[in-house]
Amino acid sequence: xxxxxxxxxxxxxxxxxxxxxxxxxxxxxxxxxxxxxxxxxxxxxxxxxxxxxxxxxxxxxxxxxxxxxxxxxxxxxxxxxxxxxxxxxxxxxxxxxxxxxxxxxxxxxxxxxxxxxxxxxxxxxxxxxxxxxxxxxxxxxxxxxxxxxxxxxxxxxxxxxxxxxxxxxxxxxxxxxxxxxxxxxxxxxxxxxxxxxxxxxxxxxxxxxxxxxxxxx
Numbered sequence: 001x002x003x004x005x006x007x008x009x010x011x012x013x014x015x016x017x018x019x020x021x022x023x024x025x026x027x028x029x030x031x032x033x034x035x036x037x038x039x040x041x042x043x044x045x046x047x048x049x050x051x052x053x054x055x056x057x058x059x060x061x062x063x064x065x066x067x068x069x070x071x072x073x074x075x076x077x078x079x080x081x082x083x084x085x086x087x088x089x090x091x092x093x094x095x096x097x098x099x100x101x102x103x104x105x106x107x108x109x110x111x112x113x114x115x116x117x118x119x120x121x122x123x124x125x126x127x128x129x130x131x132x133x134x135x136x137x138x139x140x141x142x143x144x145x146x147x148x149x150x151x152x153x154x155x156x157x158x159x160x161x162x163x164x165x166x167x168x169x170x171x172x173x174x175x176x177x178x179x180x181x182x183x184x185x186x187x188x189x190x191x192x193x194x195x196x197x198x199x200x201x202x203x204x205x206x207x208x209x210x211x212x213x214x215x216x217x
Contacts, residue, residue: 031075040082070123077123093193106125132204155179157210161214
């Protein structure tokens with residue numbers, strides 16, 4: 001019995017350590033530091049990825065980590081959301097639709113490529129959506145380059161991305177079931193939300209969703 005116990009005790013101790021291990025919480029000063037830098041005008045003048053790079057290029061190195069990146073984008077999204085909500089009160093309806101659609105597309109791509117677990121909406125995606133809304137308000141939803149994406153175009157782009165990144169799944173896999181379960185409901189949310197948008201707003205946000213997929217190809 002003793003030899004068995006001598007083997008079990010270290011194992012139980014290791015399990016106890018593993019079970020008790022938690023992700024370190026972000027330093028409260030991190031959010032405060034980012035909030036001082038990310039003024040409403042600062043966020044409204046540049047996309048989140050530029051703001052992140054510019055912050056660290058200006059000599060601020062203390063919080064440059066994966067956790068710091070998530071906190072930075074979270075603060076950016078919060079600050080810009082308040083700025084977006086001020087003008088006409090339309091931001092929330094855009095935010096609600098775009099969040100569901102972007103999350104659905106990301107979830108489809110993750111599951112289609114064999115990743116376990118549903119893809120969740122990240123702080124960065126929230127920040128990007130706030131930037132789209134802000135940019136739309138600033139430009140009266142005019143696109144720099146004319147684009148007229150359809151819902152099927154977005155579906156095809158998602159398929160192309162999946163095929164080009166399907167390193168861990170069987171080639172030629174039938175994704176019709178996953179499309180029906182995840183991707184099509186996301187596009188249905190977009191179609192429903194577009195009923196409350198102008199033609200310019202529809203084209204603008206479809207182009208942003210297309211770029212979200214295409215930028216990763």
